[in-house]
Amino acid sequence: MGRAAGSAKLCRSFAAPTSSVANDQVGKSVPRRSSSLGARASRLVPLMSILFFSIDDAPEPWRVALTRALPGMPFHVWPDVGDPRGVRYALVWKPPVGMLKTLPNLKGILSLGAGVDHLLLDPELPRNVPIVRMVDAGYADQMSEYALYAVLHFHRRMGEYREQQTRVQWQPLEAVPVAQRTVGVMGAGVLGGDFLRKLQPLGFRTRVWSRTAKALAGVESFSGPEGLAPFLAGTQILVNFLPLTPQTRGILDAKTLALLPRGACIVNIARGAHLVEADLLAALDAGHIGGAMLDVFAQEPLPAEHPFWSHPRVVVTPHIAGQAIAELMVSQVVENIRRIERGEPPHGLVDLARGY
Ligand code: NAP
Numbered sequence: 590m591g592r593a594a595g596s597a598k599l600c601r602s603f604a605a606p607t608s609s610v611a612n613d614q615v616g617k618s619v620p621r622r623s624s625s626l627g628a629r630a631s632r633l634v635p636l637m638s639i640l641f642f643s644i645d646d647a648p649e650p651w652r653v654a655l656t657r658a659l660p661g662m663p664f665h666v667w668p669d670v671g672d673p674r675g676v677r678y679a680l681v682w683k684p685p686v687g688m689l690k691t692l693p694n695l696k697g698i699l700s701l702g703a704g705v706d707h708l709l710l711d712p713e714l715p716r717n718v719p720i721v722r723m724v725d726a727g728y729a730d731q732m733s734e735y736a737l738y739a740v741l742h743f744h745r746r747m748g749e750y751r752e753q754q755t756r757v758q759w760q761p762l763e764a765v766p767v768a769q770r771t772v773g774v775m776g777a778g779v780l781g782g783d784f785l786r787k788l789q790p791l792g793f794r795t796r797v798w799s800r801t802a803k804a805l806a807g808v809e810s811f812s813g814p815e816g817l818a819p820f821l822a823g824t825q826i827l828v829n830f831l832p833l834t835p836q837t838r839g840i841l842d843a844k845t846l847a848l849l850p851r852g853a854c855i856v857n858i859a860r861g862a863h864l865v866e867a868d869l870l871a872a873l874d875a876g877h878i879g880g881a882m883l884d885v886f887a888q889e890p891l892p893a894e895h896p897f898w899s900h901p902r903v904v905v906t907p908h909i910a911g912q913a914i915a916e917l918m919v920s921q922v923v924e925n926i927r928r929i930e931r932g933e934p935p936h937g938l939v940d941l942a943r944g945y
């Protein structure tokens with residue numbers, strides 16, 4: 590209800606002019622010479638619109654939510670762009686390379702994801718347009734739930750019990766006290782930070798590795814390239830929340846996996862390209878890595894012939910650790926459009942130099 594009330598005010602500024610001016614070009618208003626010319630002009634003139642593209646998400650919940658919140662702003666779904674000059678905001682997940690450069694009057698590129706690697710890989714991305722990511726917007730609860738489940742799965746040796754069940758084997762395994770189990774979190778941002786806060790009451794030892802050092806009560810902090818090896822050396826269950834950047838691509842490879850203690854487990858819910866999959870398979874098969882729960886992959890969907898599907902120590906999920914839920918995200922999208930229209934920085938403005 591609050592959203593609808595606020596949006597009425599916003600939408601007036603997006604509605605096609607009806608009295609003394611017409612926007613013959615997005616962002617530029619011209620006086621009408623006569624009412625009949627004005628009527629003709631408004632037929633020709635593109636409205637300021639929002640363009641949606643996602644390879645994973647249905648547009649309908651977004652159409653419903655955004656046309657309710659922004660009734661004066663037409664909602665298009667690629668490839669039905671209308672007049673490309675009228676597109677003011679692109680709300681996108683993994684758009685085709687080159688798509689965004691065809692929109693000359695963009696004022697904001699809004700990622701449906703918390704990550705923006707899917708945008709930054711486009712060599713033709715218009716880099717002068719603000720690129721904005723989702724800040725939590727419903728991801729934090731889901732990612733933390735997944736990571737909590739994964740940590741408990743490995744801590745309570747559920748993968749091994751599952752394997753025993755396939756052999757009809759009744760065999761209790763040694764229990765490790767929670768206070769002797771160390772969970773290491775890569776990335777202490779919005780999502781990694783939320784997970785740490787929710788994990789701590791369970792009594793695990795916790796540590797984090799990030800670009801800059803953190804002061805989080807009860808969490809051992811490691812930072813920078815020099816902090817990675819000591820961080821890994823004490824991590825028994827590793828959970829990856831990093832953004833994918835040139836610095837983090839392939840960060841989980843044979844060399845770094847070898848730094849983990851024998852039997853350590855991996856939870857990757859960030860990006861497939863963080864992990865060198867062949868190196869993980871080798872480490873699993875050598876018994877150095879005890880198990881892996883993987884939500885993201887180098888190639889998605891994971892090809893049917895991929896060895897992860899049938900590996901007894903690997904749990905595969907189809908990139909669902911955090912799913913875009915329109916009703917939880919729309920207020921952030923609307924607020925960011927408002928901010929950009931007012932000339933203020935949006936929440937989640939991506940720092941192109943850092944890459945996240
Ligand atoms: P964020 O708030 O930007 O946090 C990123 C964290 O990573 C920060 O703590 C940052 O360090 C750290 N970091 C970045 N580069 C680093 C480097 N080179 N070395 C060490 N640490 C580095 O991002 P977020 O919102 O938590 O999202 C994290 C990622 O989760 C997204 O980028 C996305 O890939 C992934 N994700 C996946 C799903 C899914 O469904 N599987 C859903 C949502 C998000 P500083 O704090 O020092 O800057």
Ligand code: GLV
Nearest residue numbers: 701702703704911
């Ligand atoms: C999903 O993977 C995201 O980046 O939000």
